[in-house]
Amino acid sequence: METINQKQQGKALSRLEGALKVTGAAQYAGEYSAPDLLYGHVVNSTIPKGKIQKIYTEEILKLPGIIEIFTHENRPSLAWFNFQYSDMDAPPGSPFRPLHDAEIKYYGQPVALVVAESFEEARFAASVLKIDYEKEAFTTNFTNQLDDARAPKRGFATLLKPLPPKPKGDFDKAFDESPVQVSADDYYHGTEHHNPMEMHATTTMFEGEGKLTIYDKTQGTVNSQLYVANVFGLSFKDVRVIAPYVGGAFGSGLQPQYQLFMSVMAALELKRSVRVTLTRAQMYTFGHRPPTLQQIKVAAEMDGKITALHHKATAETSRFEDYTEVVVNWGNILYPVENTKLDYELVPVDVYSPLDMRAPGGSTGLHPLECALDELAYELKMDPLDLRLKNYAEQDDSENRPFSSKELKECYLQGAEKFGWYNRSPQPRSMRRGNRLVGYGMATGIWESMTLPAKAEATLTKEGKFRVRSAVTDIGTGTLTVMTQIAADALGVGLDEVEFEYGDSKMPFAPIQGGSYTVSTVGSAVVAACQALRKRLLKIAQKANGSLFETASESKVSLTNGHLSLSEKPDVAVSFQELLTVSGKRMIKASKTNIPNPLTLKKYTRAAHSAAFVEVEVDEELGVINVTRALTAVAAGTIVNPKTARSQIVGGMVWGISKALREETITDHRLGRYMNPNLAEYHIPVHADIHDLDVIFVEEKDDIVNPLGSKGLGEIGIVALPPAIANAVFHATGKRIHQLPIHFDMLL
Structure with a gap:
């Protein structure tokens, strides 16, 4: 045609x-109203592991406006999903079941729902509800449990997250015999939480026996419908989920969260419409980017040809599900290396299951890979961009197949020219403005283009x-x-x-x-x-x-x-x-x-590519880092709307700055809890932190990837920024920092 x-x-x-x-004028999930609408407020556990001994509901039920308190002891009988997956995106294992029994699996676990005539009454009653617990020993620091590391379990929902390919060549021999080597075993980033502007909320409209209209904060209306129908044993046609406006999600809405369960359960049991909205602190009680420890070894000949690559990642998961990411697979797709060894393992601890966060695995894995290449370039006395051009992959060597299209080389060249990359003085600590050290850094980005x-x-x-x-x-x-x-x-x-x-x-x-x-x-x-x-x-x-x-x-x-x-x-x-x-x-x-044609999926590697260039200023006395300008050049096939596309890339760049310099959730492992579940202490960039951000879309024609020739832009904007910033910090200060975020005290 x-x-x-x-x-x-x-x-x-x-x-x-x-x-x-x-x-x-746009209505969000927590803003729809109904006659006689009830309000639910969730009560969360205050211990990380143990059992509920007693919940003192009697006195709370006497408070004005209180309709009911749901716990594991009085929740209705449910058609729990008894096989492995509860929704489209559930990882292998046993899905978390709110109010299932007395067992506490993690700090902040929902243990009760107070339903009242008003939000204020429900929240107050929830705040004074007393619960006795039997505490058990716990561990939340996965780096102390590395001996428990194991390969992830696999299942249907992980088909889109391939395991690392098998070893290729003889890495140990090639690495030992190569004249230039780079090695590090301490690349680490901590826990991160999604923090969209709209907090998770569900308003369930009771339409009659077994019929529900649900306004939900979700990234998939059909997914929420699937979850509700299966968990509560309802007919799919009787469950309607609506989400016309979503105030950001970044992965937090890929799976149904517990406010959906609570709202639907209460509506069905009380036969009234019920709204449940989570607080900002409760947004830290489900899902997060998992802290990950990584090791990387790269070796090359004197001309810059990379001969050996070893990349290993060890990440946190919960004790009830094996959440996985694609962390170490990217290196041999970007760079043709004959000798590779790639490993990925999980350590189960007493936390909620991690959850996909913008560029899951990609923003994690490209950090050590692209920093190691930068370090290798300095060892070779070679420009970091020239090293990447020297090792440019014309095909995907990890799968021995061609790319559907690839204009990464143009990303390098056009980005470097507009940024002024070659104007830099290569020697670390050689560029300054007054008392501020100036550094340039760059990195490569890649993200799979799926249909x-x-x-x-x-x-x-x-x-x-x-x-x-x-x-x-x-x-x-x-x-x-x-x-x-x-x-x-x-x-x-x-x-x-x-x-x-x-x-x-x-x-x-x-x-x-x-x-x-x-x-x-x-x-x-x-x-x-x-x-x-x-x-x-x-x-x-x-x-x-x-x-x-x-x-x-x-x-x-x-x-x-x-x-x-x-x-x-x-x-x-x-x-x-x-x-x-x-x-x-x-x-x-x-x-x-x-x-999509399955033959095409197997025959070609389909990916968007990017090159990020960053300038930082580092206060020589205080160690404060400022990203003064950044540019991302992107090759992503057909760009349907350049304005919204640019916004996607700029948004990713802002998050890349946040990941590199600001963002982390702090855990007190003695208590097994996050200590900064709020936007005052969970640091994200404000306007004053963001300066000159530029985007180039490199022309790329792709007749294979899909009928539109388009490649996604949501993730490709973030993946290269953190390593580019870390590389720029090295160029400015001469110090290699392997931990994200980079704190000023690391530079003092």
Whole structure:
């Protein structure tokens, strides 16, 4: 089929829902109201491990406005999901079951739900509810348990997270015989929490026996529907999940969180609508980027050719699930190395299961890899960029297959030129501005470009407009705007003639929004559905006036001014109203499921690439680090909307700065708890911390990756920034810091 002439894709359009959000008109999960709405507040455990002995509910139930207190002792009987997975994204193991029994698995575990007539009454009652515990010995510091490290368990939900490839060549021999070697076993980053602006909330509307409409903070309406129906033994058609606006998620909404369970449980039991909203502190009681300890060894010949690579990562997981990430696989995809040894292990401790956080595994693994290459370049007295160009991979050596497309070299060259990379003085501590040491650093980024199955529906309405629908959420990335652009082009109509409806589980299936695959996945389904509608309209036109449209093909007709017409003969036309009349229906629909070709998936490595360049200033006396400017050059196929795309990359860069210099959750391992569960002490950048950020999109054509030729942008913006900053700090100060975030005291 010939490609429809594109008019909307490539335009830098502002987000269509932007005005609703900035004016407060957009409703979020915790803002929907209902008659006689009840409010639930969660009570969390104050010990990290043990058993509940007694919950003193009697006196609390006498307080004004208190309706019920749900605990493991009085919760309703549930159709618990008794096999391994409770939702699309659950890791292998036994999914966490709120209020399941008296056992405490981690600090902050939900142990009760107080339901009241008002939020204030529920929160007060929850604050004074007394609970007796039997404490047990615990451990939350995985670095003290490295002897317990083991390979991760595998299962269906981990198919998209491949294990490290088997060793290749003879690493030990190649490393020992290489003239230049770099080795470190102390690369580490601590725990991080997601902290989206919108905290997790669920408002469950009780619609009658077994029927629910649920407004949920989620990255997947269908995923939440799947969870609720299975856990509570409900019919899927009786569970509707809606999430039109999501105030950020970054991975925290990939799995259903416990406020969804609590809200639904209370609504079904009390037969009333119930809202449960988590506090900011409670946002630290589920999911996090796991702290990870990494070791890396890299060796090269004197000309810079890398001969050996060993990368090992050991990460934290819970005792009940094996959360895994792709941490060590990236090196041999980026650089052709004949001798490799890659390892990944987990250490179970008494914490909640970690959860995907923006660029899971990628932002973790590229840190030691790209810092080790920088160190290798200095050992070789070679420019770090030249070293990467020397070891540029024309194909994926880890899988011995070609890339669907790869313009990383242009990212290096265009980024270096615009940033002024070669203006730097290579010697560490050789550049300064007054009392501030100046450093330049760079690093490479990569992120897999996936496309998953999805379905979309396109409709010609009785008003003569086009409506396109998908259950996909928009977590603030501009999905609504981009899908509208894609649909307009696929139909061949103007933007104002298309309405894209989304964020509702009753709409055609879409997977959870994550992994940078939403535009490629849902966009491909939208194209297929819109093209199917064009075909159907043409068939109806042929039925209405076969002599005029008999030989016309779908690609040779236009949909303009309320008519279907021949592109080369616009006067040969039939109105939309006539098409509706001939069809005998009030609206004309077409739906399509887009399923990626499995042969293509196996034949090519599909990835977005980036090159990050950073300038830092370090106060020579105080050690304070400031990122004064940064540039990311990105090759990610077709850029549907340059404005929202740039925002995605800039947002990732800001988070990269945060990861490198600010962000960490502090654990007191004597208490087994996080000590800074708030935005006052969990440090993230503010406006004064962010300066000149620039983005280049390198032209890249990809006819293989998916019908749109697009690659995701959500993760590629963050992965290269932390190592680039660490490398810039070395150039400025001459000190290699292997721990993230880099604190000023490490430089004193």
